[in-house]
Amino acid sequence: MLNLLEDRPRLPRPAPRPRTTSRRSAWLALALVAALYIAALASAYPFDSDPPLTRAELDQTASYYQRAYSIPDGGSDSAADDVYVRVAAQAARLHRIPERVQAFVNDNRLGGAKVLEIGAGRGYLQDHVRDYTGLDISSTAHRFFHKPYVRGSATAMPFADSSFDAAWSIWVFEHIPNPEQALRETRRVLKDGALLYFLPAWDCPPWAAEGLPVRPASQLTLGQRLVRSTIDFRTTNLFWLLTKPPVRAARALSDRLAGGPATLHYRRLQPNYDKYWMADSDAVNSLDRDEARRWFTSRGDECLNCASQSFFWPEEDPALIIRIHKRP
Numbered sequence: 302m303l304n305l306l307e308d309r310p311r312l313p314r315p316a317p318r319p320r321t322t323s324r325r326s327a328w329l330a331l332a333l334v335a336a337l338y339i340a341a342l343a344s345a346y347p348f349d350s351d352p353p354l355t356r357a358e359l360d361q362t363a364s365y366y367q368r369a370y371s372i373p374d375g376g377s378d379s380a381a382d383d384v385y386v387r388v389a390a391q392a393a394r395l396h397r398i399p400e401r402v403q404a405f406v407n408d409n410r411l412g413g414a415k416v417l418e419i420g421a422g423r424g425y426l427q428d429h430v431r432d433y434t435g436l437d438i439s440s441t442a443h444r445f446f447h448k449p450y451v452r453g454s455a456t457a458m459p460f461a462d463s464s465f466d467a468a469w470s471i472w473v474f475e476h477i478p479n480p481e482q483a484l485r486e487t488r489r490v491l492k493d494g495a496l497l498y499f500l501p502a503w504d505c506p507p508w509a510a511e512g513l514p515v516r517p518a519s520q521l522t523l524g525q526r527l528v529r530s531t532i533d534f535r536t537t538n539l540f541w542l543l544t545k546p547p548v549r550a551a552r553a554l555s556d557r558l559a560g561g562p563a564t565l566h567y568r569r570l571q572p573n574y575d576k577y578w579m580a581d582s583d584a585v586n587s588l589d590r591d592e593a594r595r596w597f598t599s600r601g602d603e604c605l606n607c608a609s610q611s612f613f614w615p616e617e618d619p620a621l622i623i624r625i626h627k628r629p
Contacts, residue, residue: 420473469498512578517615
């Protein structure tokens with residue numbers, strides 16, 4: 302009987318159960334989400350700093366703004382039909398820029414102060430104070446001004462040190478190829494204790510140059526259509542929360558480890574100087590508000606409206622109001 306049991310064929314052991322398809326799919330989905338998140342962080346990280354620019358790049362920038370503010374075809378002395386000026390005027394009304402600048406003037410009693418506007422454009426803010434000087438790179442914008450207008454670059458301002466009591470700059474620094482040099486010049490021409498109302502167009506998107514949100518789909522390549530399909534999500538507060546706080550924390554840590562005054566970091570953009578599809582199609586930089594704040598405060602300047610802003614939520618007031626403190 303024992304022999305019969307021993308001679309009985311043994312059943313094969315069951316093979317190990319393979320990983321289920323659902324488990325593999327879950328891991329693949331997790332890996333895809335992680336890859337997309339890393340790509341999103343990389344797209345938001347300001348890798349660039351002031352680069353050396355060729356003369357051709359500088360001339361191209363100056364030429365563009367000279368054309369932008371030139372008298373429209375037809376000989377009229379009004380730029381009402383010019384797309385660049387028209388879009389700028391509409392945006393200023395929509396965002397209540399004149400009211401905001403007037404509040405800055407009133408709150409700080411700057412009516413009699415000597416004020417500089419950096420990137421004065423069409424001069425619509427020149428009457429907010431009595432002693433006003435407008436600076437712009439365009440050689441054709443002077444026709445908008447009845448107060449002093451100086452043609453010059455924000456990166457090499459033709460003014461002596463400590464010339465002004467206050468300054469403002471609205472939607473300009475995103476168009477300056479070397480924005481940190483322009484910040485240095487801004488501090489140089491302002492007096493100790495001077496006030497600055499600083500409002501670039503923060504976080505200019507790379508798709509503005511191609512006009513992806515406004516162009517017909519029939520004009521777009523497959524790649525452009527894919528990018529446009531992501532724009533709605535990439536402009537939500539959720540996307541901001543997923544990318545801005547970690548990137549800002551990483552940049553703050555990097556500056557702290559480096560020591561000394563912070564270096565301005567930003568993302569360089571490829572501007573479109575041929576077709577102005579939408580606002581900021583001509584932007585050359587994408588600037589972060591906290592990056593600019595840290596640049597000023599690391600030099601001893603004071604941000605007067607930063608205390609109420611949250612590091613983890615989009616800013617309610619996009620402007621930075623800075624009091625300059627020059628060290629002896």
